[in-house]
Amino acid sequence: NGEIVKGLREKEAQNERIRQEKGLGVIGRKRLIRQPLMKPHQPKKYGRKIFVQSKFKEIRIRIINEAKAIDALCKYVYQCWKRGEYSVPWPPGTFPPPLPPRANALA
Numbered sequence: 463n464g465e466i467v468k469g470l471r472e473k474e475a476q477n478e479r480i481r482q483e484k485g486l487g488v489i490g491r492k493r494l495i496r497q498p499l500m501k502p503h504q505p506k507k508y509g510r511k512i513f514v515q516s517k518f519k520e521i522r523i524r525i526i527n528e529a530k531a532i533d534a535l536c537k538y539v540y541q542c543w544k545r546g547e548y549s550v551p552w553p554p555g556t557f558p559p560p561l562p563p564r565a566n567a568l569a
Contacts, residue, residue, distance in 0.1 A: 532556065 481487065489497075513529070516522035535553050542550040543559070552558035 514522045514525045516525070532553055536556055539550050539552055540559070548561065
């Protein structure tokens, strides 16, 4: 047991020396007070995602811009549909949301 404890203390001392060399000491009172309680954080799985993979940069940028244009058009048509203007056609190649049911609740 004595040898195990001695080995652990040596390892802890070595780790402490490494921490001091790297400047990873204990955070002081003033620094703790200045730090925000809730730091902004974004997990990796919600980070930036690769939308298009291509060997050619021009093609990749063109495809991304086309997708953004289609997305903007879909948003515009959806806003029109929310106002009740169903005459605006949905962009081809996309899936429109279902129309609200046409029923009379008073009948």
